[in-house]
Amino acid sequence: MVGFKATDVPPTATVKFLGAGTAACIADLITFPLDTAKVRLQIQGESQGPARTVATAQYRGVLGTILTMVRTEGPRSLYSGLVAGLQRQMSFASVRIGLYDSVKQFYTKGSEHAGIGSRLLAGSTTGALAVAVAQPTDVVKVRFQAQARAGGSRRYQSTLDAYKTIAREEGFRGLWKGTSPNVARNAIVNCAELVTYDLIKDSLLKANLMTDDLPCHFTSAFGAGFCTTVIASPVDVVKTRYMNSALGQYSSAGHCAITMLQKEGPRAFYKGFMPSFLRLGSWNVVMFVTYEQLKRALMAAYTSREAPF
Numbered sequence: 151m152v153g154f155k156a157t158d159v160p161p162t163a164t165v166k167f168l169g170a171g172t173a174a175c176i177a178d179l180i181t182f183p184l185d186t187a188k189v190r191l192q193i194q195g196e197s198q199g200p201a202r203t204v205a206t207a208q209y210r211g212v213l214g215t216i217l218t219m220v221r222t223e224g225p226r227s228l229y230s231g232l233v234a235g236l237q238r239q240m241s242f243a244s245v246r247i248g249l250y251d252s253v254k255q256f257y258t259k260g261s262e263h264a265g266i267g268s269r270l271l272a273g274s275t276t277g278a279l280a281v282a283v284a285q286p287t288d289v290v291k292v293r294f295q296a297q298a299r300a301g302g303s304r305r306y307q308s309t310l311d312a313y314k315t316i317a318r319e320e321g322f323r324g325l326w327k328g329t330s331p332n333v334a335r336n337a338i339v340n341c342a343e344l345v346t347y348d349l350i351k352d353s354l355l356k357a358n359l360m361t362d363d364l365p366c367h368f369t370s371a372f373g374a375g376f377c378t379t380v381i382a383s384p385v386d387v388v389k390t391r392y393m394n395s396a397l398g399q400y401s402s403a404g405h406c407a408i409t410m411l412q413k414e415g416p417r418a419f420y421k422g423f424m425p426s427f428l429r430l431g432s433w434n435v436v437m438f439v440t441y442e443q444l445k446r447a448l449m450a451a452y453t454s455r456e457a458p459f
Contacts, residue, residue: 161445167248173441174243177433183228184429187215189295191422192390212425231294233309238287246280269345277340281333286325296394328393331403335385342381347374371438375431384419
């Protein structure tokens with residue numbers, strides 16, 4: 151089978167931490183246009199009622215959104231906010247994914263047999279902790295993805311300018327805007343993503359349906375991506391709308407959700423579902439497969455350095 155073979159030495163916490171951040175950055179580089187399309191679809195129609203939204207929708211579907219952006223703003227618009235996105239993943243994924251096993255072992259007191267409760271608790275903990283570390287990068291990423299390059303002045307000129315402008319105009323709290331829905335979203339996402347991946351992988355291995363190799367990692371990651379999208383999409387839409395909103399547009403994340411429900415109906419909470427699924431599904435596949443291989447490669451390099459002969 152193609153790929154690095156599992157080593158006898160389990161990966162260290164440092165290897166998992168660095169491997170998760172690196173794998174997440176690689177996954178972001180590949181899937182970022184889908185994430186940008188998702189953001190544009192999620193914020194579309196937030197200032198209009200449902201009737202006008204249908205009539206004046208600028209973006210229609212994943213491919214339509216991408217093609218419209220390329221035609222009106224140029225191909226580079228698909229990667230608007232990439233720098234902040236990579237900053238986010240290096241700090242965010244390192245914590246929520248890289249520390250998951252360590253936190254899970256902490257809750258199980260070192261036992262190799264972790265129950266569903268311990269897994270969910272570990273996923274919630276690392277998901278919430280990651281938001282506390284990486285929230286400003288998420289705010290800047292969403293703002294960049296939401297702003298159109300064509301027609302009129304741009305909201306921010308660069309990543310650094312975005313950090314400075316938000317802090318100056320909205321105060322330090324502006325960089326932490328949407329923390330509550332983001333904590334909720336990432337606790338849910340982390341549980342759905344990591345726990346589902348963990349459970350699917352364990353089930354496949356215990357049933358001897360697959361070995362701990364690329365096909366198993368691919369199947370587990372794809373299943374985790376679908377489950378995560380279904381569960382987390384409503385919170386993700388509210389988080390995106392609230393982070394991107396102008397100062398004073400919404401008094402809270404709850405107010406944002408209620409306004410969406412009143413003006414656009416329940417379906418608004420699943421706006422951008424297809425790009426969300428395409429993005430999360432492909433992102434999970436790339437990230438988890440890369441992460442598993444990076445762990446093995448790093449541990450193989452580490453053990454060969456420790457015992458060269």
